[in-house]
Amino acid sequence: MKTTDLKKLIVESLNTNSDSEEIAGKLEEEGVSFNFKKGFSDKVIDKIFSASLTVTRKIEFVKNMNYVFYRIALTGVAAIVILLISIYLMEGSVSINSFLGLGDAYDESIVCLLTGN
């Protein structure tokens, strides 16, 4: 097909009363065709299914992290409770001072301790 005829066909394809399907077919015969490269389908499938595998692994990792966190958190809470009980038994209260080991210390003795006099 001559270039002028091709240009005419392109413009005609936009007429509202033209058979667009037929013109699209004609243009394709003339070389106006769009395709993806070979192996397009395989690339898409690979991307999707390898991505799903990654997502599954991520979910498993998050689950494992949650499990580990709960184990550590529970042990930590138990240790804190034991510490508080032992402080109460030794100091007779659970104030901040007794928690810091300053329950029966006087201000002067602290100053002496810090200054060395």
Added chain:
Amino acid sequence: MKESYRQTEDTDLVKASIEGDKIAFGEIVNRYQKMVARTVKGMLGDSVFAEDIGQEVFIKLYYSLSEFRGEAKLSTYIQKIAINLTLNEIKRRKRFFSMFSQKGNNEMYEYEVADFDSEEKREASEIVNKALMKLEPKFRIIVAMRMLQGYSTKETAEILDLPLGTVLSRLSRAQGQLKNILDKL
């Protein structure tokens, strides 16, 4: 699991794909990749970027298959995804080139001349590509739907979610623009 889905209806392919059947989804890709290529490459030019957007269309389709109710045709659903992703890419490029480039919008689109068995076909492809890339995106999409996909004005309006009147007026303006562009080529 079925080994071949060539004769299978779209709705059954969708169901099988939702259950994770690779072969069924592969058949959907094979069935509609040409249609997606016409839209994406018609809008962005025949470039590597268009291939990436094409892949993205099917990836997005896979993850949204559970939302597909089957009220519209699968081809329409895929076409809408392709148009949205392509228009987003055009907007993204426009932003990028307006910030980082002095050369204007012409370099936003590029195409590689594929291998053709004759010089005439190569020339025809080049003319269409050049003409399309010089059109404004809102006209280009209408031309791609009509000229490359062969959709009627009613189908074009349905796919683009536009009133029929708007499609008709854009079609007429696109025809004028295209005629001027082609005269200069």
